[in-house]
């Protein structure tokens with residue numbers, strides 16, 4: 001793997017023999033540079049080498065272990081990868097592969113400048129800190145790519161996300177998946193796509209997705225995306241599915257009835273709302289405004305206090321987007337379990353009654369504004385399932401909690417436009433037994449695309465079935481146990497990715 005572009009590594013210095021007539025004392029910097037002759041040509045390479053050495057840079061004639069910066073000019077990623085592989089360069093840890101612009105800027109500055117994403121033009125090298133498949137190209141699986149929250153290609157991924165949603169609304173699964181995968185690949189890159197050739201060798205980009213990129217590169221936006229954003233059906237389905245408890249089918253039905261706004265929905269006396277939809281409409285404004293990390297922490301404290309009252313050893317772990325480092329989310333996801341297998345049974349009911357009791361004691365509208373408990377249908381014989389999107393079988397609860405603003409330090413004494421000193425927050429609680437904890441944690445940490453690709457990778461590449469309950473090896477017919485997420489990655493032969501690197 002290559003080094004992250006923003007932190008150019010300082011390698012352990014090794015004694016390097018310079019074939020030039022530059023003595024060690026002339027060298028002013030610890031960076032060790034190698035210029036790739038391919039495409040650059042020997043004359044230009046000699047010229048740049050001499051120029052650099054005169055300025056006190058250490059420039060190697062051959063590619064050796066001391067090299068910290070490989071500089072190339074005019075090579076496509078594939079060509080460069082092949083060139084490196086032909087030279088048996090395998091361990092690229094702590095080596096920055098940079099564009100000639102890094103070298104010329106450094107010459108101008110008279111000192112090695114720090115490596116920025118602009119120096120890693122993908123024509124020279126693809127994102128090396130994002131995972132590489134065995135062929136040296138970006139893997140088609142998100143679980144082999146590092147995807148942090150830093151997205152250098154937002155202009156493209158926003159467009160893809162709109163199109164993916166549009167196809168989801170039209171129940172065109174194939175196109176939806178194509179755009180979700182393409183978006184996910186671009187999110188993993190540490191450089192910005194600047195021209196069409198930057199797409200060479202990237203996985204999951206087909207003619208459709210490439211055409212959108214080309215349009216954005218040329219005109220700054222995509223007509224198709226503009227059309228979708230203006231499309232009445234798209235806008236209405238998006239609005240209706242943003243109500244807690246409303247899925248695609250219901251949204252479609254309302255749209256076909258001619259409904260277009262929340263007010264129209266609320267006013268339509270012929271509609272029968274589920275309990276969940278009623279709560280969704282009642283607390284719509286609060287729920288649609290995202291939950292901040294501070295609010296999530298405050299909710300976590302409430303849930304923890306309620307759990308610990310019954311089991312001081314209970315573990316309450318925040319998962320979902322917040323575990324991946326997101327600052328805002330649409331809900332707060334928690335996994336609750338107990339160190340002893342089986343002791344988790346009944347805990348959720350006690351926690352819910354504790355939250356209700358708090359309400360009675362306070363004599364006010366309850367802290368538990370809404371909840372729906374899904375009983376456990378956990379049966380070892382039924383797992384693992386081949387359904388990638390299947391809900392797991394653990395006992396869980398979809399709730400709306402009332403969070404007093406005074407519990408969130410930055411919001412103390414704040415009131416909203418309705419004079420309310422609290423905010424309704426969507427909370428999911430999942431209660432797996434301890435022997436499934438690692439699988440449940442991995443499954444609920446997301447992102448959705450990461451989970452999809454992890455399961456697909458397990459199935460296609462490893463002949464294993466993974467879900468939120470366990471991992472099954474189809475070749476040996478055995479379940480593989482895991483205490484930690486690291487164990488699961490190891491069973492799958494994958495490099496461990498921190499949750500912050502799973503924002504695929």
Ligand code: DCT
Pocket residue numbers: 319320321322326328329330331332333389443444445446447448451452
């Ligand atoms: N999950 C999944 N498949 C689904 C639904 C959820 O794999 N069909 C997993 C992935 C994320 C996790 O559960 C929590 O789901 P969400 O809360 O919907 O996602 P999130 O990443 O936490 O996003 P947000 O920050 O918006 O809550």
Ligand code: MG
Pocket residue numbers: 319320321322329330331332333
């Ligand atoms: Mg979430």
